[in-house]
Amino acid sequence: MNPIDKALFHILQRCGLIAILRGVQPHEVVAIGHALYDAGFRIIEVPLNSPEPLASIRALRDALPADCLVGAGTVLSIEAVADVAAAGGQIIVMPHSDPDVIRAARAAGMACAPGVATLTEAYAALAAGANMLKLFPAEALPPHVLKAWRAVITPPMALVPVGGIVPESIAPYAAAGASGFGLGSALYRPGDQAPEVAHKAAAFARAWQASFGTSPATA
Template sequence: MTTAILDRLDALPLVAILRGLTPEEAVGVGEALLGAGFTCLEVPLNSPRPLESVRLLREALGDRAVVGAGTVLTPEAVRDVVAAKGQIIISPNADADVIRETVAVGALSMPGVFTATEAFAALKAGAQVLKLFPSEIAGPAGLRALRAVLPSDQRLYAVGGVTPDNLTSWRAAGASGFGIGGALFKPGMTADEVGERARAFVTAWNATQG
């Protein structure tokens, strides 16, 4: 399953971080994101009834998207997300127990790292994708330094402070992809507003391909 998820991410490596999403608006927002080109959606577990949103998105979007949860901090939470049909486990930190549990249940592991020590510990535990978090503190220079010591084919996402205007500089520093939160979705936004912002990110990403 993880190979198919990685293929989906590689096609458009933009993860929509939907912090604060409610189950009532989940499907509408999800469809708007898919309409704009996004195919990977994350519902952080500190959102209202997040597992319900994950389940609803999976049921509505099916194989058209990859849906998972963020802010996953314990192995128990990993199991809860997978029980809700979540496919990807994203964390702000690199907890080896969480990573190992994610791999054991067949989901994709994307932990947050900030240093080379954390990055290599996460990879040793089985992480498939790393996210530099918070990337706005590290900056493109910090990402470039981390990229220099990682395996050349290692997927490394920038998460935090990414906008359509600065996406190109992050790509130039070696970012494989991006997790996008507040610049894409905030509670109270309409699905149309989210879709419009999503299209701006897809346009910015496409401009880096050439």
């Protein structure tokens, strides 16, 4: 297990809340990153369809403590994996399950969370080296589906619903066996300032603590 894999494993044991900062800009990302870190978040993703995403990834990696993983979302190609690695990224998140992209991320020493919507896709992603599975879109994969997946994809493999997750979603997915959650527009929308993000992050942190028994802010 490489250092990033070990870090990901330990983070998910404490707090599996993953911030997705789609649309964030480099000049504002550090303040938002600090607000998320203070709320207990330890994985922050900047989707590559954001303005200057590589600059934001580099800024976050330079500004935040080493126990916070920073990476990219909406990664669609091997070339993009290389760009993210050069910017200091540590985790690759994908909307799909391209085995070549997964293998490129793993070869670069990064964690990889491909998007999967069926068990066939999930097993193909695992065979390619994925070490976290993004259940996407979560609206199409409700808790009873995740519970069925858990019968054949057992812990410690992480199952992370992404898409439409709000604080009220945490408890039913947690009961079904979710390991974490990718949080998008309910946590951050373009133009949100750090205090607003901190307020929304705190609501997710409370929901996490109520369902998992650990406080992200003190984990």
